[in-house]
Amino acid sequence: xxxxxxxxxxxxxxxxxxxxxxxxxxxVIKPGDKLPPVRVVAADLGINPNTAAKAYRELENEGxxxxxxxxxSFLTDKLSENSAQKRLITDAFRNAVMEANAFGAEKEELLxxxxxxxx
Amino acid sequence: xxxxxxxxxxxxxxxxxxxxxxxxxxxVIKPGDKLPPVRVVAADLGINPNTAAKAYRELENEGxxxxxxxxxSFLTDKLSENSAQKRLITDAFRNAVMEANAFGAEKEELLxxxxxxxx
DNA sequence: TCGTTGTATTAGTCTATTTAATACGTTTCT
DNA sequence: AGAAACGTATTAAATAGACTAATACAACGA
Numbered sequence: 001x002x003x004x005x006x007x008x009x010x011x012x013x014x015x016x017x018x019x020x021x022x023x024x025x026x027x028v029i030k031p032g033d034k035l036p037p038v039r040v041v042a043a044d045l046g047i048n049p050n051t052a053a054k055a056y057r058e059l060e061n062e063g064x065x066x067x068x069x070x071x072x073s074f075l076t077d078k079l080s081e082n083s084a085q086k087r088l089i090t091d092a093f094r095n096a097v098m099e100a101n102a103f104g105a106e107k108e109e110l111l112x113x114x115x116x117x118x119x
Numbered sequence: 120x121x122x123x124x125x126x127x128x129x130x131x132x133x134x135x136x137x138x139x140x141x142x143x144x145x146x147v148i149k150p151g152d153k154l155p156p157v158r159v160v161a162a163d164l165g166i167n168p169n170t171a172a173k174a175y176r177e178l179e180n181e182g183x184x185x186x187x188x189x190x191x192s193f194l195t196d197k198l199s200e201n202s203a204q205k206r207l208i209t210d211a212f213r214n215a216v217m218e219a220n221a222f223g224a225e226k227e228e229l230l231x232x233x234x235x236x237x238x
Numbered sequence: 239t240c241g242t243t244g245t246a247t248t249a250g251t252c253t254a255t256t257t258a259a260t261a262c263g264t265t266t267c268t
Numbered sequence: 269a270g271a272a273a274c275g276t277a278t279t280a281a282a283t284a285g286a287c288t289a290a291t292a293c294a295a296c297g298a
Contacts, residue, residue, distance in 0.1 A: 070265025104145020
């Protein structure tokens, strides 16, 4: 269900965290859906259950899932298809702007490109 | 001359590496220009000379600078203001805009984010 | 010659991440 | 009631990357 890259700089628990958000964005999982148990995630990916649990813990801290002992972890409404998509899009766009800014791109040039695309 | 963020996930040597590319992209430094000695960079930023040297070493491996003992390190033509680097950035930005557009993002929202970053 | 500079080496410290090995309490199912 | 499933917690250890420390050497230029 989840995909991780062991060679990536991004920690595994953070990749899992983002995987949940992405799956929600693409509609593969929806509010109310049950996520696989941490032990299953760990077994599937060949990682430690603690690592999977850490991802779930942070997702719950952000209100994206709710967990209860003995029952499992479930998506909240906060991760509906639309809101998750929006989050992904704006984050990606913001990163692109910051990157361009860091490399000395002029605001006017970016505005020009933006207008060009939206025409 | 260089700016680093000690709290960032990105290693210092890599930040320095990117700083050089960014300064070249924005025209602050040009091909042939001498870079500050590793010891000066280290002293200015309060880091170890080895860390600064590592950044220079990788820049030289990529052909962005050339170094010679006793003389210093200098920008090559590969890091000119109007070459690949800048186009890469604007292309990345254009892709982000098109992506956001494809997902139905409002132009006004993107403009808001852009202004927010450039403030 | 002397100061500057890039380069190299070896060792050590530090931090975040991940694993390991259990254990506990709650819920669900039979 | 009992067993399995599940989230949660704890403590310890291992691992890897980044960074520092302390030197040393050789080339270059004034």
